[in-house]
Amino acid sequence: MAIESLLSGIYTEMSDVWSFGVLLWEMFSYGIQPYYGRTNPEVIEMIRDRKLLTCPMNCPKRIYALMCSCWEELSEQRPTFTELMKRFRQFEEKSGTLSSTTSSSLVDAPPIVNHGDIQTPKYRTFISPLPPPSLFMRNDTFSTSGRTAPQSVIADKESIRFEI
Numbered sequence: 555m556a557i558e559s560l561l562s563g564i565y566t567e568m569s570d571v572w573s574f575g576v577l578l579w580e581m582f583s584y585g586i587q588p589y590y591g592r593t594n595p596e597v598i599e600m601i602r603d604r605k606l607l608t609c610p611m612n613c614p615k616r617i618y619a620l621m622c623s624c625w626e627e628l629s630e631q632r633p634t635f636t637e638l639m640k641r642f643r644q645f646e647e648k649s650g651t652l653s654s655t656t657s658s659s660l661v662d663a664p665p666i667v668n669h670g671d672i673q674t675p676k677y678r679t680f681i682s683p684l685p686p687p688s689l690f691m692r693n694d695t696f697s698t699s700g701r702t703a704p705q706s707v708i709a710d711k712e713s714i715r716f717e718i
Contacts, residue, residue: 555569555575555603555630556568556569556572556573557570557572557602557627559572560598560601561598566629566636567634567635568629568630568632568634570635571624571629571632571633571635571638572624572625572629572632573636574625574635574638575620575621575622575624575625576588576607576621576624577626578621578624578706579607579610579621580619582612582618583610583611584609584619589607590606602619603636604627605623606622606625616645617645620633620638622643624638628684648690
């Protein structure tokens with residue numbers, strides 16, 4: 555949540571831009587909770603002190619820079635959603651993809667279908683990559699699920715499919 559929302563209860567498009575930056579971070583962090591293990595007062599203090607979320611592993615630097623621009627302390631210094639869309643299009647034009655690496659686990663953006671004034675993506679099934687096993691996992695988590703180690707989860711990733 556944007557600093558102005560936390561401290562003053564102000565909600566605007568610019569506070570939504572902050573939240574969008576956090577959403578991007580969560581996507582590139584495989585859904586890990588931001589500021590995991592911190593209390594609300596601790597998170598507020600961290601945001602006040604400009605201790606921002608770190609760059610997720612395998613996140614392209616330009617995407618992380620975009621996230622950080624969403625977290626500018628002064629809301630008027632954050633990009634608008636129109637500006638964000640332009641930047642994403644620039645990324646795509648420069649490289650043809652948002653990824654800085656080539657990987658079979660990366661999925662291309664679905665094509666856009668135009669339905670009058672509304673543009674919607676075509677969705678398809680894909681194999682989802684799982685987060686690295688070291689992320690906030692403990693051995694007792696695996697023993698309660700009948701698994702003995704994080705590696706046994708990784709071995710099953712080929713059988714997991716998600717519909718988006």
